[in-house]
Amino acid sequence: MTIKIAVVQFPGANCDLDAMHVLNNVIGVETSLVWHNHFKEAEFDGVILPGGFAFGDYLRAGIIAAHSPALDQARIMLKDGRPILGICNGFQILTEAEFLPGALLQNESLKFVCKWINIRVENNKTPFTHKMKNGDVLAIPVAHGEGRYFTDNLKELEENEQIVFKYSDENGKYTQNANPNGSMENIAGICNLERNCMGLMPHPERASEAILSPKSTTHGKLFFDSMLEFIKRR
Amino acid sequence: MYQSEFEIEISLENKPAARDPVAETIKRDLLAKKGYDLISKVRSGQYLRIILKANDEKDAKEIVTSMCNDLRIFNPVTQNLNIINVKKL
Numbered sequence: 569m570t571i572k573i574a575v576v577q578f579p580g581a582n583c584d585l586d587a588m589h590v591l592n593n594v595i596g597v598e599t600s601l602v603w604h605n606h607f608k609e610a611e612f613d614g615v616i617l618p619g620g621f622a623f624g625d626y627l628r629a630g631i632i633a634a635h636s637p638a639l640d641q642a643r644i645m646l647k648d649g650r651p652i653l654g655i656c657n658g659f660q661i662l663t664e665a666e667f668l669p670g671a672l673l674q675n676e677s678l679k680f681v682c683k684w685i686n687i688r689v690e691n692n693k694t695p696f697t698h699k700m701k702n703g704d705v706l707a708i709p710v711a712h713g714e715g716r717y718f719t720d721n722l723k724e725l726e727e728n729e730q731i732v733f734k735y736s737d738e739n740g741k742y743t744q745n746a747n748p749n750g751s752m753e754n755i756a757g758i759c760n761l762e763r764n765c766m767g768l769m770p771h772p773e774r775a776s777e778a779i780l781s782p783k784s785t786t787h788g789k790l791f792f793d794s795m796l797e798f799i800k801r802r
Numbered sequence: 803m804y805q806s807e808f809e810i811e812i813s814l815e816n817k818p819a820a821r822d823p824v825a826e827t828i829k830r831d832l833l834a835k836k837g838y839d840l841i842s843k844v845r846s847g848q849y850l851r852i853i854l855k856a857n858d859e860k861d862a863k864e865i866v867t868s869m870c871n872d873l874r875i876f877n878p879v880t881q882n883l884n885i886i887n888v889k890k891l
Binding site (some may be wrong): 628 | 816817819820821823824827846872873875877878880
């Protein structure tokens with residue numbers, strides 16, 4: 569059976585085609601761009617909620633998309649263990665839809681931050697990180713105005729090993745300088761208890777080809793390779 | 803059926819535990835620098851003015867509160883909902 573992945577397109581998405589390109593042409597998995605009102609979970613083995621400004625970020629980033637029928641469809645996938653990856657605005661949507669705990673607030677600097685940063689792998693036992701090692705430092709870009717992760721239940725998140733990535737310097741140290749947005753505990757990405765849903769602010773789809781990376785790294789590709797292999801093994 | 807129209811003003815404000823860099827900047831880089839150092843605290847937020855049909859003020863408040871809870875108009879993790887004012891139109 570052919571593996572199929574969906575990239576859900578909301579009005580205002582702008583990283584949807586980047587994700588499509590990487591999945592189809594770099595990873596080589598059949599991937600469809602699906603308008604959010606037309607998304608049917610039964611046709612897909614995994615789904616990606618891409619970056620952008622769904623519904624103009626009105627009221628709060630992600631809140632209006634969180635009420636889209638696409639999220640009702642994705643909730644079925646969430647329950648049966650199929651992988652769901654939210655990138656940037658996709659992460660914001662997943663927290664607002666309560667697939668993931670916590671919230672993403674305006675950057676502490678009040679500025680939109682767009683640059684290459686480093687993240688450290690905290691949990692490689694997820695469908696999106698099993699091809700990485702804990703402690704690995706990945707070079708990856710961020711581009712967001714609301715990426716400051718906040719939770720009122722940090723202890724539970726830590727105890728359940730739901731923190732998947734933290735912002736670090738290139739040596740893997742969690743410094744304040746390495747934190748681009750003021751996130752609590754330098755948190756860059758988290759997963760649900762079952763591990764099949766992950767959200768992160770950085771953009772793996774922009775870090776999957778050497779020609780696009782300042783140091784010719786392809787660390788972003790590991791996310792999609794992991795996801796594809798997870799699907800094959802299910 | 804509903805008798806009258808009401809106007810409800812609500813504000814959404816970050817909880818004390820969630821830092822509010824907009825308000826911190828207004829206080830530190832504007833008010834304090836321009837001599838308003840008597841200001842001890844500022845909090846920013848969002849404001850919505852809603853007009854709806856309801857039986858009375860209590861009913862109007864209940865409808866708006868339940869709508870805000872159901873649809874996550876405020877984020878319960880980070881924000882508090884305040885009803886600032888209710889008036890009959």
